Amino acid sequence: MEMTPSSEICSVKVALHIRPLVADERLQGCKDCVSVVPRLPQVQIGTHSFTFDHVYGNGGAESSAMFEQCVAPLVDGLFQGYNATVLAYGQTGSGKTYTMGTGFKDGCQTGLIPQVMDTLFNKIETLKHQTEFQLHVSFIEILKEEVKDLLDSASESKSVVANGHPAKVAVPGKPAIQIREASNGVITLAGSTEVAVSTLQEMAACLEKGSLSRATGSTNMNNQSSRSHAIFTITLEQMRKLHSVSPVNDTPDEDMGEEYFCAKLHLVDLAGSERAKRTGTGGLRLKEGIHINKGLLALGNVISALGDEKKQKEGMHVPYRDSKLTRLLQDSLGGNSKTVSLHQSC
Numbered sequence: 001m002e003m004t005p006s007s008e009i010c011s012v013k014v015a016l017h018i019r020p021l022v023a024d025e026r027l028q029g030c031k032d033c034v035s036v037v038p039r040l041p042q043v044q045i046g047t048h049s050f051t052f053d054h055v056y057g058n059g060g061a062e063s064s065a066m067f068e069q070c071v072a073p074l075v076d077g078l079f080q081g082y083n084a085t086v087l088a089y090g091q092t093g094s095g096k097t098y099t100m101g102t103g104f105k106d107g108c109q110t111g112l113i114p115q116v117m118d119t120l121f122n123k124i125e126t127l128k129h130q131t132e133f134q135l136h137v138s139f140i141e142i143l144k145e146e147v148k149d150l151l152d153s154a155s156e157s158k159s160v161v162a163n164g165h166p167a168k169v170a171v172p173g174k175p176a177i178q179i180r181e182a183s184n185g186v187i188t189l190a191g192s193t194e195v196a197v198s199t200l201q202e203m204a205a206c207l208e209k210g211s212l213s214r215a216t217g218s219t220n221m222n223n224q225s226s227r228s229h230a231i232f233t234i235t236l237e238q239m240r241k242l243h244s245v246s247p248v249n250d251t252p253d254e255d256m257g258e259e260y261f262c263a264k265l266h267l268v269d270l271a272g273s274e275r276a277k278r279t280g281t282g283g284l285r286l287k288e289g290i291h292i293n294k295g296l297l298a299l300g301n302v303i304s305a306l307g308d309e310k311k312q313k314e315g316m317h318v319p320y321r322d323s324k325l326t327r328l329l330q331d332s333l334g335g336n337s338k339t340v341s342l343h344q345s346c
């Protein structure tokens with residue numbers, strides 16, 4: 001479905017990003033299994049064709065165009081008060097973290113989140129004379145249906161000196177983070193750290209800090225596999241002074257009060273979408289797989305419910321409450337908000 005910024009109904013855009021084969025894959029003689037249909041946003045896998053709003057990489061459009069075409073309109077929308085969500089979906093190793101820029105190992109300077117931050121601060125710089133801005137960021141992950149605060153310094157282990165020797169002690173964390181819905185439908189995360197930032201460097205430091213504390217573990221498919229959904233959220237508050245304009249010389253005249261907007265952008269690096277049986281895991285990892293799939297299944301159901309205009313008009317139930325992930329994104333997936341789902345493939 002094509003996204004139109006002025007649209008009253010929720011719009012979802014789906015793009016495919018095909019990453020190049022990495023060195024190890026080339027050494028093992030792996031071949032691309034997805035072929036892009038020339039001049040169409042369509043790919044062929046065997047005898048099946050799949051059509052997207054955009055296809056990037058591996059013969060599709062340049063990956064560098066992805067930000068301008070898919071994400072920059074969402075950043076513009078934030079300034080008009082629209083919530084938005086960017087989701088990176090795909091199996092482990094398909095390039096979600098690289099594309100989003102949530103992985104410190106690949107350097108924070110590439111990826112969509114650093115580009116969002118650059119664009120946001122450039123725009124604020126041009127508007128700051130007429131508008132007052134306040135920015136907050138939070139960075140959480142959902143692992144086994146529990147919300148973990150990636151920016152909470154208190155829950156990190158701290159160094160102390162014991163018997164003259166440095167030692168690490170675990171500092172008890174805050175109470176569990178609760179997802180709450182206000183009477184106006186706004187979703188908040190009670191108990192999570194919201195950092196007020198006023199510069200690009202401060203926001204980049206939050207991304208870096210959260211990326212480093214993100215839980216990773218190993219499965220048979222990828223040693224650094226992320227089994228959690230990581231959500232970096234930017235909240236933009238704006239207070240704009242309103243003036244009537246003098247008809248004589250076109251200059252601001254009488255003070256007409258203030259206009260207030262608050263909107264948030266969720267940038268989500270989803271857990272690997274492979275099925276538990278393919279990862280060859282059991283016990284704890286299998287349980288994690290079940291939780292991961294619960295979140296992804298619920299997200300799929302919510303997006304398909306939102307994408308069905310007819311059912312939307314009929315007031316069809318959208319199953320946001322089926323997982324923590326969909327509950328948290330509830331006010332940024334439906335209504336007036338914009339969603340981009342980036343499907344990663346290799």
Ligand SMILES: Nc1ncnc2c1ncn2[C@@H]1O[C@H](COP(=O)(O)OP(=O)(O)OP(=O)(O)O)[C@@H](O)[C@H]1O
Nearest residue numbers: 019091092093094095096097098222224225226272
């Ligand atoms: N567009 C790209 N160009 C070059 N290398 C890439 C690209 N995307 C991903 N890679 C490389 O592919 C590997 C896997 O990428 P990444 O860790 O982002 O996958 P992932 O989908 O986030 O996996 P996980 O689910 O385990 O987090 C990394 O070595 C990364 O550097």
